[in-house]
Amino acid sequence: MSGRTRRRDEQVSATREALLTAAERLFAERGMHAVGNRQISEAAGQGNNAAVSYHFGAKTDLVRAIARRHAEQIEVIRARMTARIAGSTDLRDWVACLVRPFTGHLDALGGPTWYARFTAQVMADPALRAIMVDEALVAAPVLRSFRDGLAGALAGLPPRVRRERVLMARHLVTQMCAERERALAAHAPTFHPTWDATADSLVEVIVALCEAPVR
Amino acid sequence: MSGRTRRRDEQVSATREALLTAAERLFAERGMHAVGNRQISEAAGQGNNAAVSYHFGAKTDLVRAIARRHAEQIEVIRARMTARIAGSTDLRDWVACLVRPFTGHLDALGGPTWYARFTAQVMADPALRAIMVDEALVAAPVLRSFRDGLAGALAGLPPRVRRERVLMARHLVTQMCAERERALAAHAPTFHPTWDATADSLVEVIVALCEAPVR
Numbered sequence: 458m459s460g461r462t463r464r465r466d467e468q469v470s471a472t473r474e475a476l477l478t479a480a481e482r483l484f485a486e487r488g489m490h491a492v493g494n495r496q497i498s499e500a501a502g503q504g505n506n507a508a509v510s511y512h513f514g515a516k517t518d519l520v521r522a523i524a525r526r527h528a529e530q531i532e533v534i535r536a537r538m539t540a541r542i543a544g545s546t547d548l549r550d551w552v553a554c555l556v557r558p559f560t561g562h563l564d565a566l567g568g569p570t571w572y573a574r575f576t577a578q579v580m581a582d583p584a585l586r587a588i589m590v591d592e593a594l595v596a597a598p599v600l601r602s603f604r605d606g607l608a609g610a611l612a613g614l615p616p617r618v619r620r621e622r623v624l625m626a627r628h629l630v631t632q633m634c635a636e637r638e639r640a641l642a643a644h645a646p647t648f649h650p651t652w653d654a655t656a657d658s659l660v661e662v663i664v665a666l667c668e669a670p671v672r
Numbered sequence: 673m674s675g676r677t678r679r680r681d682e683q684v685s686a687t688r689e690a691l692l693t694a695a696e697r698l699f700a701e702r703g704m705h706a707v708g709n710r711q712i713s714e715a716a717g718q719g720n721n722a723a724v725s726y727h728f729g730a731k732t733d734l735v736r737a738i739a740r741r742h743a744e745q746i747e748v749i750r751a752r753m754t755a756r757i758a759g760s761t762d763l764r765d766w767v768a769c770l771v772r773p774f775t776g777h778l779d780a781l782g783g784p785t786w787y788a789r790f791t792a793q794v795m796a797d798p799a800l801r802a803i804m805v806d807e808a809l810v811a812a813p814v815l816r817s818f819r820d821g822l823a824g825a826l827a828g829l830p831p832r833v834r835r836e837r838v839l840m841a842r843h844l845v846t847q848m849c850a851e852r853e854r855a856l857a858a859h860a861p862t863f864h865p866t867w868d869a870t871a872d873s874l875v876e877v878i879v880a881l882c883e884a885p886v887r
Contacts, residue, residue: 488799490705574798581796581850583789584703621848621863625877628847629840635796636839648836657887662840665884669877 473512473522475501480509481523485571485638489520489578489585520585524592527562527572534558536599539606548610549664554603555623556630556659563634564652569642573634580631611667618671626663633659688727688737690716695724696738700786700853704735704793704800735800739807742777742787749773751814754821764879766822770838771845771874778849779867784857788849795846826882833886841878848874 479501483492494509494516501508513519535558542550563570579585594600611619633648637655640647649655694716698707709724709731716723728734750773757765778785794800809815826834852870855862864870 486798488705488797490703491799574796577796581789581792582703583701583854584706617863621873622877624851625844625848628843632843632847633836633840639798648832658836661887662837662881662884665880666877669880672872672876 469512472501472503472508476503476509476512477519477523477526480519481571481575484523484578485574486642489575489582517585517588520579521588521592523572523575524579524589528592530565531558531562532599534561535603539599539603542606543602545606546610546612548667549660551603551607551610552626552660552663552667553656555607555626556663557656559630559634560652560656560659563638570638573631573638576631577635614667614671622667622669625666629663629666630659684727687716687718687723691718691724691727692734692738692741695734696786696790699738699793700789701857704790704797732800732803735794736803736807738787738790739794739804743807745780746773746777747814749776750818754814754818757821758817760821761825761827763825763882764875766818766825767841767875767878767882768871769818770822770841771878772871774845774849775867775871775874778853785853788846788853791846792850829882829886837882837884840881844878844881845874 476497480492480497483497483500495506497519498504498506498508505511509519513522535554538554538558542554545551559573563573566572576589579589607623608619611622614622633655637647637649637652639645647655649658691712695707695712698712698715710721712734713719713721713723720726724734728737750769753769753773757769760766774788778788781787791804794804822838823834826837829837848870852862852864852867854860862870864873
């Protein structure tokens with residue numbers, strides 16, 4: 458590859474990153490559908506208003522690219538955690554492995570984050586939620602050993618109850634991280650001083666939720 | 673009031689109801705922002721595409737009118753339940769009073785419902801969520817005695833933890849009812865045969881969540 462081609466590739470990559478970051482922030486702050494490509498291009502410092510459609514195509518592709526960027530990083534953390542607790546049947550270990558990759562990723566981003574609010578919006582949108590579900594599957598092999606581990610720790614529950622409670626847990630993680638982002642953005646009081654303490658609280662509550670009696 | 677005026681009022685009221693129902697369904701099925709006034713008017717059988725803006729003004733007013741219609745009915749149920757358990761310090765009573773007015777209202781609507789999916793979308797949208805929060809306050813006096821009762825049953829928790837857990841509970845109710853609506857709409861398996869059984873499961877889990885240890 459010539460130096461010129463490499464520089465060109467780097468520039469394209471930097472532009473894409475800037476657009477993704479701007480889109481994610483605007484979606485979180487103003488709403489997925491209140492924001493057009495022009496505003497995203499401007500916020501990313503792109504003179505060309507067609508930059509978004511040039512680099513990403515339709516809005517669904519942009520949403521997918523944002524989701525993928527984060528899902529990859531989240532699943533790297535989950536893979537590391539899953540490897541560390543392989544063989545454990547302690548529910549708390551596996552609940553931590555459900556909660557902490559998301560909170561830990563938000564923490565590692567540093568400064569203000571938008572991804573939890575973005576996720577909450579996408580998951581509520583009938584047209585977009587399938588994208589998010591797809592992208593969460595990027596790391597299917599890791600996910601499989603995580604799911605097997607969690608299912609093993611919940612082996613005492615009937616499968617239907619297990620699925621319901623895991624779904625409840627996922628919603629709690631997304632929604633409470635979005636609440637924290639909102640509070641931070643508004644300079645309002647937060648429930649916890651750090652993402653780590655937020656995760657502690659979620660783990661505690663989700664373990665209790667999983668262990669609730671089944672009637 | 674003359675007979676003619678009364679008939680005219682009834683007709684306006686019927687048109688408004690038809691528009692609200694059509695809007696709520698389309699918002700839930702296609703997404704809040706994928707749907708325009710023209711589609712809503714058409715789905716409501718209104719020949720005039722300006723019907724939505726004539727009757728409701730901006731989209732935020734339409735969202736508010738949908739939220740109000742349901743919130744009023746939900747708070748009637750909550751008022752009845754709150755009156756019945758006044759003085760109770762049993763956590764389960766107050767958790768039921770948090771969960772069942774919503775599930776009971778959806779149940780009473782009969783047939784397919786859209787309001788849980790509508791609520792989940794509105795609550796995730798930075799521009800619209802304030803409307804929902806406002807409208808939930810319609811029945812402020814009922815809410816106050818409900819909140820006092822719930823706070824009393826959770827008196828063992830530090831106030832910050834109490835607020836966090838009540839917020840978690842609210843998210844669980846909205847999200848799991850939206851999940852049930854989605855499953856029903858897709859003719860997919862549901863976790864429970866009825867709204868009542870869905871409420872039972874939510875109450876069980878939320879009681880456990882509230883009673884989780886505080887570290």
